[in-house]
Amino acid sequence: MPLRKTLFLALALLIAPLAARGDEWPQWMGPQRDNVWRETGILEKFPPGGPKVVWRAPVAGGYAGPAVSGGKVFVTDYVTAADVKIANFDRKEFSGTERVLCLDQKTGKELWKHEYPVKYTISYPAGPRCTPTVQDGKVYTLGAEGNLFCFETGTGKVVWEKDLKKEYKTKSALWGYAAHPLIDGKKLITLVGGEGSHVVAFDKDTGKELWKAGTQPEQGYSPVLITEAAGQRQMIVAAPKAVYALDPETGKELWTTPYEATSGSIIMTPIRSGEYVFVGGYQGKGLMLKLTSDKPGVEVVFKDKKNLGVSPVNVQPFLEDGVIYGHTDGGLLYAVEVPSGKRLWESTGAIGGEKSKGSDTAFIVKNGDRFFFFAETGDLVIGKLTPKGYEEIDRAKVIDQTNNAFGRKVVWCAPAFADKKAYIRNDKEIICVDLAK
Numbered sequence: 001m002p003l004r005k006t007l008f009l010a011l012a013l014l015i016a017p018l019a020a021r022g023d024e025w026p027q028w029m030g031p032q033r034d035n036v037w038r039e040t041g042i043l044e045k046f047p048p049g050g051p052k053v054v055w056r057a058p059v060a061g062g063y064a065g066p067a068v069s070g071g072k073v074f075v076t077d078y079v080t081a082a083d084v085k086i087a088n089f090d091r092k093e094f095s096g097t098e099r100v101l102c103l104d105q106k107t108g109k110e111l112w113k114h115e116y117p118v119k120y121t122i123s124y125p126a127g128p129r130c131t132p133t134v135q136d137g138k139v140y141t142l143g144a145e146g147n148l149f150c151f152e153t154g155t156g157k158v159v160w161e162k163d164l165k166k167e168y169k170t171k172s173a174l175w176g177y178a179a180h181p182l183i184d185g186k187k188l189i190t191l192v193g194g195e196g197s198h199v200v201a202f203d204k205d206t207g208k209e210l211w212k213a214g215t216q217p218e219q220g221y222s223p224v225l226i227t228e229a230a231g232q233r234q235m236i237v238a239a240p241k242a243v244y245a246l247d248p249e250t251g252k253e254l255w256t257t258p259y260e261a262t263s264g265s266i267i268m269t270p271i272r273s274g275e276y277v278f279v280g281g282y283q284g285k286g287l288m289l290k291l292t293s294d295k296p297g298v299e300v301v302f303k304d305k306k307n308l309g310v311s312p313v314n315v316q317p318f319l320e321d322g323v324i325y326g327h328t329d330g331g332l333l334y335a336v337e338v339p340s341g342k343r344l345w346e347s348t349g350a351i352g353g354e355k356s357k358g359s360d361t362a363f364i365v366k367n368g369d370r371f372f373f374f375a376e377t378g379d380l381v382i383g384k385l386t387p388k389g390y391e392e393i394d395r396a397k398v399i400d401q402t403n404n405a406f407g408r409k410v411v412w413c414a415p416a417f418a419d420k421k422a423y424i425r426n427d428k429e430i431i432c433v434d435l436a437k
Contacts, residue, residue: 025416025423026069028131028180028223030365035318037367037417043437045382050396054421054432055108059101061403061427062127065414069134070153072111073103073416073423075430076141078118078127085404086125089263091174094120098128098143102156105419108432112156118145122176126403126427129178131414133188138204140188144176148190150207160207168194170219174263178221184248189235193219199237201251211251216240220261222279223269229291238266238279243287245296254296259287259303268312268326271319273338276301280311282329288339301339308341310334314361314412318371318385325364325385331356335387347390349373350381358406363414372417372435374424376410377401380433402427 023039024031031038043051060077061084067074078084080096099115122144130142138159141149146164151157165171170193181190188204198214214237222238226248235248244256259279266281275293280286286309288301302308310317310326317326317336323344324336333349336342348355350362350373362375364385370393373381381395401409403426416423420436 023418024069025418026067026134027183028065028133028414029316030417033182035316035365037365037372039367039417039420041420041437042367042435045394046380046396050398051380051422052434053398054434056429056431057103057108057110058428059425059430060099060127062129062425063124063412064128065131066416066423066425066430067132067134067139068105068416068418068423071105072153073105073108073430073432074132074134074139074141074153075101075103075425076128076130076132076143077101078120078125078144079115080120084120084125086123088406089123089174091121091123092125094125096120098147100132100139100141100149100151100156102139102153103430105432108430114149114151114156114158116147118143118147120145120176122172123174124176124405129176130180131416133181133183135183135204140181140183140204142177142181142190144178145172146170146177146192148181150188150204159205162202162207164192168192168197168200170194170197173218173220175221175265177219178267179219179223182224182226184226187248189224189248191219191222191224198239199224199235199246199251201248213246213251213253214239214244216242221265221267225270225272225277227272229275230293230296232296234296236270236277238268238270238281240266243270243279243289255298257289257298257300261285265313267314268316271317271324273319273322273324276339278309278324278338280309280317280326282311282313284311284329286311286341288341290339302341305341307343310336310343313359315363318364318366320366320385323387327360327362329359331358331360333362333390335385335389344387345389349390350375350379350383350392350395351377357408361410361412365415365417367417372422374415374422376412378411378426380422380424398422398433399424399426399431400428
C-alpha cells in the first residue's frame, strides 16, 4: 500500500472516534458558556408523537441541570422523606442527602454516585441548583448549602471538598447556593459569602485558596463574567449591593458601582454587548453600564427605569446582534435593545397561554438559525427569535412537571444538549431525547 494512503488511513482512524463522539455540554450554558449548541444535523421539527426517548433513569429532587462530557452524564439531586413543596420565600429545615450521580451517556446506567447528609434551611428546597462543571478528568459540584466537591470523573473518588459555610463563617442565602462555579485557567471561582470572601478562587486541582475578595450581606446568585476591557481582563460580579469588577488573577478590585438587588436576587450572569454590560433582577431591576476604555471603570447608562430592560428570574437572557431576549420576573418574554433598554416586543413565548403567571420559565438555547426552548410545562419547543418577534415552529411534551411555584406545576431545570440529544431532568427522572435529523 502506498505510504501516502497508509498515513491517510491512520489519520482517519485517529480522527473517527473524535468525530463520532459529538458535542459535549460540560458546564452551565454549554462548552463556551453562551447557551449556543453548535452541532449540526439536528431535526427541523419533531416526529409525530414527539422525539424518541433513548433512556430514562431515576433521580430525586433538584433544579440543577445535567452536564455531559467524556461519555458520562453528571447530575445532582436531594433525597428526603419530607414534603419540600413550601410557599415562596419561606425558609424551613429539612434533613436529607445530596447526591452526585454519574451515568453512562449511552444507556443512563449508573456508573458511580457520591452522597452526603445535608440539612436544608432554604426556600425552594427541592435540591441543588448548580450544573456540574467537567474539565480534565475532574467534575466539580456545588450543593444548595455550600458543599463544594472535586471528583475524579472515572471513579467518583473525592479529590478535595469544602464546606463553604463552615470554612468562611457564613450562611446560605434565601434560595441557597445557586451561582454556577467557573473554571479560569487553574482556578475554580465561585461565590462563597462571609467577611472579605464574597468571591473566592480555589486551585482547581488541590482546593487551595488562591485569593478571596469582597464583602456583601450574602452571596447572591449571579455567576461571574470574565471579559476584557481597557486592555485588561476583568471579572464582573453582580452582587446584592453592588456590581463590581476584580482582576481574576489576583482578586484585586478594579471598579465598583452601587446597585441594590431586591431580596438579593440577581440570578443572571452579566451580559456584555460591545462596550455595554447589562444586569437585571427581581421586581423591575435593570442596570445598563458602559465600560470605560482608558482605564477599568464604568458609567451608568440607566438604572431601574420603568419599562426599560428586562428583569430575569430563572432564565439567563440570550444576546444576539445587540438585542437581549429574556423572560422578565413577571414572566413575559421581551426583546430589549442595547444600550437604550427599549423593549421591541413582548410575548408569552414558548410558555404559551394568554398571559404570564409570574416567574414563567423557558430556558433558551440557540442551534443554527433557530432556538430550542425548554418550558416549565415540560415542553421542548423549537422557535425563532428576531427583533421583530417570537415565532414558534413546533413543540412536544417530553417530561412531567413535578414541582410547584406560585400555585402551579412546574419543571425548572435547564437541559443539556450533546451528541444530537437533549438531557432533561425533573424531580423523578432524567431522560435522554434523540434530536438527530
